[in-house]
Amino acid sequence: MSYFKRDKRAYILLSDGTVYEGYNFGCEGTTIGEIVFTTGMTGYQEVLTDPSYYGQIVLQTYPLIGNYGVNNDDMESEKSWVNGYIVKEWCEEPSNFRTTATINDFLVKQGKIGIWDIDTRALTRKIREFGTMNGAITTEDVYEKKEALLEQIRNYKVVNPVQVVTQKKKGWFYTRENRANHVALMDYGYKHNIxxxxxxxxxxxxxxxxxxxxxxxxxxxxxxxxxxNGPGNPEDNVEIIKNIQDFIAYGKPIFGICLGHQLLALAMGGTTRKMKYGHRGLNQPVKDLSKDRVFITSQNHGYAVESIPEDVGTISHVNMNDGSCEGIAYKNIPAFTVQFHPEASAGPNDTGYLFERFSDLMERGQQGCL
Structure with missing residues (x-):
């Protein structure tokens, strides 16, 4: 068991000056980030290792985290990308045959600071009311250093997140017998399950x-x-958007997920917007308009496609909670995109049919406009 003091005090300081008191787990110290909440009852290891959370402090709304431990198979990338972790309660004695470590052991190994035993409901309600905001977790005396820390919090900004999380080497190749198609997977912060x-x-x-x-x-x-998928504001990726426009002209079928969905929309003349608190969790209802059917989906995003020119594409999926765009089918190019995660793990996988649709599109090649 990793070194751990159950009674070590820790604090959350929000950009508006609000302080929440709790206890430390994981590493000690101070960390700053954008505080976001996710509503999944499971999948905490996938959250911690999803590159889309780079630069963010993640708040779990489900009250007990860590009950089935962590293992080497459920990693969505090679490391944890979160800036900090907030839970109501964490489990010291997980029960699962796949468990190799506790959530505390994992945070210590990854060098991440956590806080527990705060009122996660109150913090979630605050974010829902006022929107996502910057904050800090610290094991130092927050009251003594409050003003200096507030200045750092208010000045905090995630810079070039896609360039940080993407792999630096070109062309890792994964082979499979009886291959059907060869896919170039653009790594903007991809999850291993894709x-x-x-x-x-x-x-x-x-x-x-x-x-x-x-x-x-x-x-x-x-x-x-x-x-x-990947982290950050899609509009910041000017060079990548230009490259995607070249991919479009190249003419091969394209499938975009999450950030990829937003980037293709921008490349095709659409617009995006920052959401008040985003969609993060395993329980977002999305309607596939072509199927006239609602699916429960896994999501993690703070931006959404606001509009797409009518002559370019049509909205194919909508969020049943707020009506936001969850998918686009393009008219004159062989491409489609979705905002949610059809590869979700752990999470609902009913929308895995979209990978089959992509396979069919590749089989039809450049004749495959939707």
Missing amino acids: LRMLLQIGCNVTVMPANSTVDDIRRLNPDGIMLS
């Missing part, structure tokens, strides 16, 4: 760094291009 799903449907996959150009893709001669 790769697993592509392999499952029989694809070979080459994972490409975020700044890869159309010349890099053309040398691969893939059957399709996957635009992955």
Whole structure:
């Protein structure tokens, strides 16, 4: 068991000066980030290792976290990307045959600061009312250093997150027998389960760094291009958006997820907006308009597509809670995108049919406009 003091005090300081008192788990120290909440009852290890959470302090609304421990198989990337972690209660003695460590052990190993035993309901309600805000977790005396820490919190900004989380080497290749198609997976912060799903449907996959150009893709001669999830404001990725416009002109089928959905919309003349507190969790109802059916989906995003030109694409999926855009089918190019995570793990996987749709689109090639 990792070194741990159950009675070590810790504090949350919000940008508006509000303080929440609790206890420390994981590492000690001070960390600053954008505080967001996620509503999943399971999947906390997937949350902690999802690159889309880079620069954020994650608040779990479900009161007990860590009851089935952590293991090496449920990692969505090679490390944890969160800036901090907030829970009501964490489990010291997890019970699951796959468990290799506790949530506290994991945070210590990853160098992450956590806080527990605060009123997570009150903090969630505050974010819902006032919107996502910057904050800090600290094990130091927050009252003594409050003004100096507040200045740091208010000045905090996530800078170049996609460039931080993307792999730096070009072209990792994953082979599979009886391959159906070769996919260039653009790594804007991809979750490993996207790769697993592509392999499952029989694809070979080459994972490409975020700044890869159309010349890099053309040398691969893939059957399709996957635009992955990732962190940050999509509008900040000016160079990547230009590269995606070149991918569109290249003409191969494209499937975008989460950030990839937003980036393709911007490349096609659409607009995006920052949401008040975003969608994060495993229980977001989304209607597939073509199927006239509602699916429960896994999501993690703080931005949404606001509009898309009518002659370019049509909205294919909508969020049943707030009516926001959850998917786009493009009219004159072989491409479609979704805001949610059809590869979700742990989470609902009813929308896994979208990977089959991508496979069919690659089989039809450039004739495959939706």
